[in-house]
Structure formats: structure tokens, C-alpha cells
Amino acid sequence: MLVRRLLAAQLPELAGLPLARLDPAGSDNVIYRLGTELSVRLPRGEWAAGQPEKEARCLPRLAPHLPLAIPEPIALGSPTEGYPWHWSVSRWLPGSPPDIGGLPHPDQTAAELARFVAALHRIPADAALAPGPHNGFIGAPLARRDTETRVAIAETADVFDSSALTAIWDAALAAPPWPHPPVWVHGDLHPGNLLMADGRVSAVLDFGGLGVGDPACDALIAWTLLPASAREIFRAESGFDEDTWTRGRGYALCTGLNAYTAYAATNPRVAASTRHQITETVADFQRDGFRTAAPR
Template sequence: MPDKPSAEVVIDVELVRALVSSQATSIADSGALPLSHVADGWDCSVWRLGEEYAVRLPRRALSAPLVLHEQDVLAGIAERIAVAGVGVPAPVFAGRPGCGYPWSWSIVPWFDGQTGLQIDPEQRRGWARPLAEALLALHVPAPPDHPVNPVRGAPLAVRSAAVDARFVSLSGRSVHDGLEGLRRWWDAALAAPRWSGAPVWIHGDLHPGNLVAEGTRLVAIIDFGDVTAGDPAYDLAVAWLAFDAVGRASFVAALADRYDAATWTRARGWAAAVTLIFLDQSDDNPEYAALGAQALIALTR
């Protein structure tokens, strides 16, 4: 199955230049800074603006509210996570609809480095402690008016139907031999006690594709579109999505006794669920297909 939803608007250099030039007058020379396309994710198109900035624009109506969530809450989150020496793309300018473009958009800091998908798992081991420290700073109780996400941070049972459908979809494919292990961890997570604490801030989509690094050095956590509050287990699934056994042990050890055994059981279940997505929906994205294969091994061997 294909990975990425189709864009619902045409986002080209002329549109991005017009939006920046007409609105971002508070950023010096913004209209004259070099502008180039970087990537299109599931939700947003990303353009580099000069040396210091990126422009982040929703590609479809479903993702338009996510940029507003980032504009509302990322400044405080970035300040907390900075203690770990890890960057967060808190918007420096909040753009609004214009020039025929229908949604809000942002200018955010640019972080030099590579996406974590391009870095070998052995080098990722160096991220374990800073990523753990960043999550310790992030996972604090959120206010009642936090952004709401119907899936991220919610009880695992809300995804049972979708997870079951992916097991069926993959049952006749080459990954079939590993599905029994994924099912075992998913079922154990469903049976584990639910999160009983106050809802804590979570990233909501934490995997190597949303980490920027320079080799062993973790530079930034990006793409907070799914930021919400709830069960931290969703973020802790990164232990299996980003790390090999050595890195995972360092990551878990760096978190000390912050999370109980039930939370780690749910985290492994969420890792299984996300792995199913990568295995089932990455036919047009080899990097995420490879991530799914790596995570399958981490979870089942």
C-alpha cells in the first residue's frame, strides 16, 4: 500500500515566496532569502528559507489544525527540552491564509543534520541519553486545554480495529513470519493496566524520521503536528523504533524509574502497532519500509 496521502493543494515556490514576502515582514529580508523545497511529509510541505529557517505548510485539510497546535504550544515545549541540548522547531512566525492558500502555516528554525532514517542504528546509540532527557523534560502534566488527538496518547483499544486490519493485510506477505511476535506484544499491551496518571505532554509521532542528527549527536526533535497529552507510552515506543539492543538498553537506563512496567508493556505494544503501519503502508517510501523491517527485528528477536 502507498505511504503518503495526496496533497489537496498545489504548493510551489511561487506560492511560498508570495506568502513569505507578503506576511513575514518581521523577519529581516525574508522576501529575498533563498527558498528551496526540502520534503513533503504526510501532513506538511517543508521549504528551506535562507540558512536559518524552514517554512512548514499543510498539504491537506486534515493536517491544517496540526500547525495551529504547534503554534500554540511549541514555544513552552522547546524551552523545557532545551535543557537536554535538543532543539525543537518552535514557530518564529505564524502565517495565515493568503495568496489563494487556505490554511495557516509557519516559519520555524532550520536544524542542520540528517533525518534519523539516514543514520545507522549503531550511531543512533549516541542519541539514547539526550533523547531520554528530552522526554523526561517533555512528559510533564499538561493543562486541560491541551491539543486533543483522537489516537496519540489514548488507550490502545482505540486502535484495535485498525491494527487487526493491518495484521490481515500483511498476513500473506513476506513479513508473515514476524507477525506472531508483533501480535503477542500487541495483545500483552492491550491487557496491561491503562495509564492512571495525569495526561502528560507527548510528541505523538516519535520515530527516526522525526529526529535530526549528525552521526551520534542528536540535534533536534521535529514534526510536533500530533502533539497532545495522555499516556507517555506512545512516545516510549521509540525505544524499539530508533534503537538496536545496545541503544535501547541505554535509553531505558537513562529513564531510570520514571515509568513502570505496565507503561513499558504498552510502549512495546505501540511500537508493534507503528511497525505494522510502516510494513503495510510504505510501498512508495523505501526508507520507512526499511525502518519497519528494522523495528520488526527489534521487537521479535
Template sequence: MTDFHEDGRAGIDAALVRRLIADQFPHWADLPVTPVKIDGWDNRTYRLGEELTARLPTHESYTAAVDKEHHWLPILAPALPVPIPEAVAKGEPGQGYPYHWAIRRWIDGQTASRDTVADLSGFARSIAEFIVALQSCDATGGPAAGAHSFYRGAPPEYYHDETIAALAVLKGRIDTDLAREVWETALATLWDRAPVWFHGDIASGNLLVQDGRLSAVIDFGTSGVGDPACDLVIAYTFFSGASREVFRTAVGQDASTWARARAWALWKALITYDSSESSHQVITEVLADHRAEA
């Protein structure tokens, strides 16, 4: 019996996955189980043979994604320009592990980085085309932004108190007056159109590359329907200069949506300022972009 703890990751290991597979999917029990080389925080992922993965949420707050992705991934996939995860099966709680979990088809590719992307501007265009295609998918009956998406797709105001607290902590270390202006500018705007599909975490770790080009987009755990501003954050976290302008042009969003995108990028950079080396640069980029648009 696995000693699973609510600290997020303890108790999830390859041995647990083998037991779960043997109990619930005995036809796959002989397949080797190995950890993936690059893993996320929300889920622990293991290769299951050559063609499958087992994906186990690390905390109850991430479990809503299992049913959501299992239902919606096959509906969205045909309309998108690159592959996304293919839902194969859902696992049940067992062996001391308390949550539902997922089996997906393995997708080959390298994680996107400055080293693996051959042409940043071309990559920016590909990401924009993916976002536009996702927004074009029929949102009827889609999961409205909320707790399951960690409020991506909702107004950034949900994180107002957290943002203001972070600004108070960082006073004297960044231009908190201008950062507050960025935040308040965003809160004065709203997505006033019909809700559209958003991914919720368009970040380098969820973008796969082959031969230097975008080959797949993974991890739809924070996806839903609502305001797509959160999907523009990559403009500040991965692109800059010419590649950012290519992305901005190709994704085709209005000024208000970009104001909220800056707020989403700012919020995350503020709350990770002391633990992420890139946060200061993101804040610098956001503030400079706000000045240029003012």
C-alpha cells in the same frame, strides 16, 4: 492562483511560498525560497533565507498542529535539554492555498541515522533524557490526546480494527498468533496516572545531529498530553541490543507502558509491512522483546 489539490502535496511549491510571503510578510519578500533536502509527508518545508523556514501542511488533517505548536513550543522549550523549533509567525490561507501555515527558525543539523550518530548508546541516553524532560513539563491546559495527535497519547485500542485487519492479511508471513498476543497484552493495560507531555513521533527523521550527538528535536505536530508510551517506539525502530537497554533504563517506564509501546510499534509496522523494508525487522524485534518480558 495555485491549483491546490486534496491529494496531500500537489500545488505546494516554492512559487506558492514566494507569493504567500509577498502577500502576508512583505518584509521577507526578498529572501530566497528553496525546498529543504529532506522533507516530510505531513508538511512541505522551504528554507526562507538563511534563518527561517516556511512550513505548509499538505492536508487539512495536519493543520491543527500550526496553532498548537505556535502556542506550546515557546512554553516547552526552556525546560528541554536540546533546541526544538522556534515559532516565528503564522500565515493565513491565500493564493489558493486553503490552510494556515507556519514560519519557524531554521535549526542546523543532520537527520539522525546509523551513519550520523557517533555513539548509539550515548544517543539512546540523550533521547531518553529528552523524553523524561518533556514528561516533566507542566501538562496543565495541554492538548489532550485525540484527533490532532492522530491518537498518539491515547490507548492504542483506537487502532484495534486496523491492527486486526492487518494481522489477517499477514497471516502466514509473520507469527500472527504471537503478534495478536502482543496487541491484546497492551490493550489490557492503561496509563492510570496524570497525563504527561508526549512528542508523538520520536523517530530518526525528527531528530537532528551535530558532531554525532543529538542537537535538536523537531516536528511536534503529533504532540499532546496523555500516555507517553508512543514515545518509546524508537526502542524498536532505531535501537537494539546495548543501545536499547541503555534507552530502557534511562527512560524509566514501567512494564505496562512498555507493553503499549510494543503495540504502537507493532501497529505501525503491520500497516506499512508491504511498503517499508524495515517493518519486518521491527515486528521481529517487538515479538522477541515480548517473549523476553513474558
């Protein structure tokens, strides 16, 4: 097995521990549990190849400032044994992903996530640590996603209300850009990247999209997990202003459409979660009273 060979060659003191592949694994990484205290992550392709090095460099700097646990890198593996990219070993974090639509304490969850997001955005974006360009235009202006998003809206017109999706997208593009210096952003806050224990959020995972930019992308969790009542708590306590919230809703829409068009036909789990994400952006938009597209 590849992972066994990598461990034996580079971390022989860990090579004898029990090893079990996690399922479902992430879209960017294959993940194994190593013994009871560790995990191994291996990028699936070139698009994710820089993530282990970035996390090893940045996460120890961020962790002391955050109110929730995040992955603790233990070792950074090198390309070898027929595997072409860096890989990582991190401390195992206990818990399980939250149940969309079944949060035991949604208001509490919203407040916990808001405090995490606000704390991350307050950490000075150290130029020596900032990862620079990051995959998927995370933290970048939404206009870079305009063409692909409009194509996805047209492609899913038989599933979703294309006029409503267009109105949300137009409003997001029309919102003023982030007027302050770039901040640290997680970039991929969805339920699969959270752990919960005893009804509380216990950890935030997968910082492969970590970057610096517009904090609007970290509003994503509001539409991927939280019910409408808790969403308002998250919005208030995270400090997102109206323009950032509007851009965040556009980010939730475009990432939901991207995942839906890419995976829905082959992955029922992704289809269900992204359908929820998209329909929640529509409901939220309508509750805010934006019935027509904002002027371009």
C-alpha cells in the same frame, strides 16, 4: 510559486530570501528552507491543518524545560493566496537524521533521548495550552486501534510472523492503562523527526502529534532507532515502568504496521524503516520472554 506568494503577501521582509524545497518531505507537511536561518512548513491536507497553530502556541512554553533543541516558531501564516490552511516559519535547526543501524554512540544516544522524554513528561500539562484531541489517537488507549491493527496483521502475514505480532498486540492491550494524570507527549518519535550533529542528538522535530495522554507512545524511538543494548539504557533512564513499556511496544507495532500497509508498496524508504520497526518489536518481545499472547 505558492510559497513565494504567501511570503510576499504576509511576510514581505522574508520574501526575497532563497527558497529550496526539502526532499524527502514529511507525510504531513511540505517543507522549504528559507535562506540559511529559517524553514517554511505547509500542511499537506486537512488532517494536518491544525499543526502550525498548535506548535506556535505550545512549543515556546515547552522549549525552556527540554534538554534538546526543538523548532522555534517565528511566524504563523494565515490562509490566503489560494492556500486554505495556516502555515509556519520556524528557525532552521542544523543537523541530519540519524542512520538506523549506524549510530556512532548508541548508548549515548539512548541516554540523550531518555532525558528528553523524561523532561517532556515532567512538564505540567497546562489546561490552557493542552491541544485536546490530536490526530492518530496519539496518547489515547491502544484499544482504539484494535480493529485496524488486527486487519494489518492479517494483511502482512506473508511478510511477518502473524502469531508473534498478535502476541505482542494482545500483551499490550492486556497491560494496565496509564494510572496517572495525562502528560505531554511528542507522539511521533522516530528517526525522521530527530537531528544529529557530531555524533550527538541535536534536536527533536515535528510536534504535529503533540498532545497530552499516555506517555507510552513516546517509547516508540526505542524500536525505530535504538539497538537492543541501548534500548535497555533508554528504558531505565526514561523511567518507563513495565506496563508502560509493554503498551509502548504495542504502539510501535501498530504504528509500524499502519505505515507499512499504507506506504511500503510505493515508498522503499518507508518500507525499510517500518520493517525494521516491526521486526525489532518482535525481537524485543521474545527477549522479554513473552512467548504466548497475554490473556485478554
